[in-house]
Ligand code: ATP
């Protein structure tokens with residue numbers, strides 16, 4: 001019985017679970033989730049959150065033959081697909097032949113069929129894709145990636161590949177990781193003792209990119225509507241549940257769009273992605289929803305969420321995002337209860353202060369109870385390239401804030417006036433010689449244009465309801481964390 005002479009084609013469990021032609025001969029390969037009574041093998045092959053049960057005929061099999069079957073082992077089974085009589089399953093396989101492709105020593109295999117903490121699973125990130133939670137997240141990541149490309153493709157955007165190694169350090173979005181081939185123990189030095197990067201691989205100092213935007217703008221000034229979808233790197237030494245050192249970012253950039261159209265694009269983009277997940281990943285979302293409900297069971301009633309995951313996604317889908325100015329946001333925060341009671345960790349400052357995540361969350365979760373787009377930020381706390389408003393102190397920036405996360409999108413209309421941009425780079429201490437190529441788009445055929453960046457893992461936090469950004473990327477990179 002251990003010799004599998006499989007003639008039938010390999011089927012995915014996803015397809016078999018919705019099959020209606022019973023008694024066909026099928027082959028399934030996957031990993032054992034449970035093995036009960038030496039007879040029932042519960043198999044998952046990753047195609048869906050659901051498992052299939054394969055039933056061994058005990059008259060034809062002895063215990064010796066089933067020895068290698070245990071949780072985590074990889075098996076191939078061949079047999080007849082039949083309607084199941086068992087509760088909670090529609091079909092099962094009556095095993096004809098089976099083969100253990102790879103055993104998993106039960107004494108050593110760390111994933112047993114019980115609840116493991118997310119912290120523990122992070123330590124075995126090489127195996128966690130085999131859990132329901134992580135396989136659901138990975139399927140959703142794929143789905144969202146696909147939907148992002150589809151959204152832009154349907155609207156005539158072109159996908160542009162911007163460089164990962166950058167020679168400009170004026171992207172201004174955070175600390176960068178240096179890229180070098182110089183000997184760290186013995187780098188060539190200049191007369192003043194500093195490292196001579198002229199002798200480095202690129203003949204200058206280079207870093208990993210923190211954003212594809214500046215290059216994206218160059219392409220938008222030719223192709224009209226573009227987007228990038230690439231890895232970005234920030235050496236932020238902040239161990240938060242919302243920051244990674246390596247994350248993926250989607251950055252559309254649109255010629256002729258002003259800030260209002262930029263907001264419209266961001267809102268319809270978010271809604272498209274939510275709709276796509278609801279339409280195409282229902283099973284995974286249902287699983288993640290239940291996971292959250294189970295997690296909340298132990299909490300006191302008033303700490304539980306008013307809406308479950310799917311209700312929350314539907315709510316965001318069917319309601320307009322609130323749009324307010326930074327100035328109004330600050331006033332709301334100043335007048336808020338937690339501010340008056342000193343409940344914020346960071347007190348609300350005077351006009352000009354940079355909102356913290358707790359303030360953003362207050363606005364969306366407590367005050368408006370829906371996503372909020374904040375515009376008109378003080379120029380001093382935003383990037384040099386943002387369009388200066390006529391009031392002389394604010395810029396046409398926009399941050400999209402969502403419940404549970406805070407900022408999910410940051411964007412702006414860009415300054416298209418050369419004189420104003422030259423002024424701004426002076427204020428931000430950016431040497432003109434480092435950025436002459438960017439300024440050229442304002443010299444030659446400048447046009448109003450706008451864009452934004454959506455952090456892919458922040459989107460995944462939102463869609464999955466997970467609480468820590470390290471759990472929505474297969475192999476997280478964060479301070480002191482680069483295993484696997
Ligand atoms: P934050 O204030 O939350 O640190 P930011 O203002 O530095 O974010 P932007 O430079 O505006 O972020 O980047 C655009 C988007 O990229 C953010 O809205 C967020 O979704 C995402 N993002 C930024 N930094 C990180 C990070 N370290 N890890 C994961 N996503 C990030």
Ligand code: MN
Pocket residue numbers: 399407409410411
């Ligand atoms: Mn931002």
